[in-house]
Amino acid sequence: MMQRIPLGCSEVSASRIVFGTMAIGGAGHDEQRRIDTIRAAIEAGVTCIDTAPLYDLGRCEETVGRAVAGIRDPIQIFTKVGLRWDDPHGDVMFTTRDESGREIAVRRNSRPDSVRIEVERSLQRI
Helix, strand or coil: CCCEEECCCCCCEEECCEEECHHHCCCCCCHHHHHHHHHHHHHCCCCEEECCCCHHHHHHHHHHHHHHCCCCCCCEEECCCCEECCCCCCCEEEEEECCCCCEEEEEECCCHHHHHHHHHHHHHHC
8 A cells, every 4th residue: 555645734635646747758658558547546545646737748638638537536736837948037047849850948937927827727627
């Protein structure tokens, strides 16, 4: 049985192990296999899933949303904000390529308006 720990002073508890989704994205990865992998972790007792908009430029969050569909209540999804590839504001942290091979700049942007936009978009994707 997976060990659970309290989250801060709340009544919420979470699995001690967190499933990170950064490595399951990328071109050429089978979507159903990614979903099956997340669900296998959940079946093993993992309740925490870590993701971010930057992982596979939003597609990892979409995959997480499909994987937890119908079983959302026991799952905690942790996502992050502050790195944008779709906004010209902020300092460039690094460059990467999108799925079509076009170079894109990833910028640091934690302005309040940017955080609100990222949270809303993450909620839509998940």
